[in-house]
Amino acid sequence: MSRWIITFIIFSIVICFLEFYAFQALKTITKNKIIRLVWIVAAIAIYAYFLYVIYITPRSAGQTNSFQLAAGFMLTFLIPKLLLVIIMFGEDVFRVFRKGYSWVTPGETAVFESRRIFIAKIALGLAAIPFASFIYGIVQGRYNYKVLKYQLTFNDLPDAFDGFKITQISDIHSGSFTNKEKIQYGVDLINQQESDLMLFTGDLVNNMATEMDDWIDVFKTLDAPFGKFSVLGNHDYGDYVEWDTPEDKVKNFQAVKDLHPKIGFDLLLDEHRYIEKDGQRLALIGVENWGKGFNQAGNLAKASSEVGKDEFKILMTHDPSHWEYKVKADDFNYHLTLSGHTHGLQMGIEIPGWFRWSPSQYIYKQWAGLYQEFGRYINVNRGFGYHAFPGRVGIWPEVTVIELKKGTQNV
Structure with missing residues (x-):
């Protein structure tokens, strides 16, 4: 396999892992199917647009405005999700210990579930900060x-x-x-x-x-x-x-x-x-x-x-x-x-x-x-x-x- 194919496969695995964990935070705080669907469709659209721009842009064109826009959208959505992953992955590590603890004290499970919902809300709230910052950076920050x-x-x-x-x-x-x-x-x-x-x-x-x-x-x-x-x-x-x-x-x-x-x-x-x-x-x-x-x-x-x-x-x-x-x-x-x-x-x-x-x-x-x-x-x-x-x-x-x-x- 060529170096580019290997890179693409590794990148795809990393993105799937990132998206999976980020989606867990959303699932934890809402069961609304419309919100979940919008989340999934938006992610697919961002990646599809980025790949499309790469596909139609010849190497001789360099970094076009279309490429920069596609990269900007992807970073705007990826960086906040990376923050979500860090927090939620840490929470999953904690859940491993929770599992063992629940075997000893079964009655404490509800407490840990409440804690996970709270952590998910905090994670999404923190992720909203870089998301809003990146949107501002694209709209106005580059001229500030x-x-x-x-x-x-x-x-x-x-x-x-x-x-x-x-x-x-x-x-x-x-x-x-x-x-x-x-x-x-x-x-x-x-x-x-x-x-x-x-x-x-x-x-x-x-x-x-x-x-x-x-x-x-x-x-x-x-x-x-x-x-x-x-x-x-x-x-x-x-x-x-x-x-x-x-x-x-x-x-x-x-x-x-x-x-x-x-x-x-x-x-x-x-x-x-x-x-x-x-x-x-x-x-x-x-x-x-x-x-x-x-x-x-x-x-x-x-x-x-x-x-x-x-x-x-x-x-x-x-x-x-x-x-x-x-x-x-x-x-x-x-x-x-x-x-x-x-x-x-x-x-x-x-x-x-x-x-x-x-x-x-x-x-x-x-x-x-x-x-x-x-x-x-x-x-x-x-x-x-x-x-x-x-x-x-x-x-x-x-x-x-x-x-x-x-x-x-x-x-």
């Missing part, structure tokens, strides 16, 4: 743009750049967009920050250059007096599509690179630029994508070859694993690194100043926000757009504004 502001102080920042403001955006993923009015609102919000410099840290498209055709006029309105600069992300290389010929992939990659000047961005391909102000300057360095374990196209040494070691440096690199494994301990001293890529997995919990969690943190050490080590900073932008799952739950789309300050740096 947040402006996050940081003030960073450096001992060796050139005096002319004291108070200099940088806006960072990342992971536009234009192939996922469906609502021009909402995207225009996000772009206007970026311009409202009135920063001196604008930096985009990769993933302009999902896979194909044509995904940006309807959005060029929107994004070319972005403005910054000291310029707009960008780098490539892993999705910009077209690696996740099955191309008809190698030449088609090369042609698409060139078209993606050509998009950047069309929206007014200077694309840095293992290059640097100097930003000058009042006779002083800082170095802006941009590398191609470098990710731990895949697509290590970026060449940091080449990008920095004409930059002085003692100059103030800002590095743009799409994947934060680059900072973790190659950049942060480099004695060339990259003062500030800007990345994206993770999206914070587009789902999690963040209570500013108190608590934050996302499954993304089990994959990336630096997964969202600002980090500091060795006196050097990295900001991991949560992304402007969305990909795969057509929504955001708790991890909102981000516009980052960083103000550079001259002074004593806290290390």
Whole structure:
């Protein structure tokens, strides 16, 4: 059997197990046949739609809006049911002990039955929370743009750049967009920050250059007096599509690179630029994508070859694993690194100043926000757009504004 068939069989077994246990909770609290039937029909419809979309979507099309919608529906129904399974499976473990206990004290059985009904109600109530959250994330959360502001102080920042403001955006993923009015609102919000410099840290498209055709006029309105600069992300290389010929992939990659000047961005391909102000300057360095374990196209040494070691440096690199494994301990001293890529997995919990969690943190050490080590900073932008799952739950789309300050740096 092929790897795909084996994967499908395993996936089907897991889904059946999940659905069986989730249905037990419903059966425990209601005997209404209509409600049970609606539950079953909805589950079948969700899986059938997902399989249908996979079947009709050629590999050459990448992740279409239809695929994202189907995946979004499936996750919206699966994640709450997973919570149900965890609770109800735990209850079944308890029932094993109950069975033994009932042999000793038969009169206690009714007490345990009441307990199971209570647990089932609690489980369904808790499952309703992620269900409602995912619905909100698809309808509104993906457009719930947040402006996050940081003030960073450096001992060796050139005096002319004291108070200099940088806006960072990342992971536009234009192939996922469906609502021009909402995207225009996000772009206007970026311009409202009135920063001196604008930096985009990769993933302009999902896979194909044509995904940006309807959005060029929107994004070319972005403005910054000291310029707009960008780098490539892993999705910009077209690696996740099955191309008809190698030449088609090369042609698409060139078209993606050509998009950047069309929206007014200077694309840095293992290059640097100097930003000058009042006779002083800082170095802006941009590398191609470098990710731990895949697509290590970026060449940091080449990008920095004409930059002085003692100059103030800002590095743009799409994947934060680059900072973790190659950049942060480099004695060339990259003062500030800007990345994206993770999206914070587009789902999690963040209570500013108190608590934050996302499954993304089990994959990336630096997964969202600002980090500091060795006196050097990295900001991991949560992304402007969305990909795969057509929504955001708790991890909102981000516009980052960083103000550079001259002074004593806290290390």
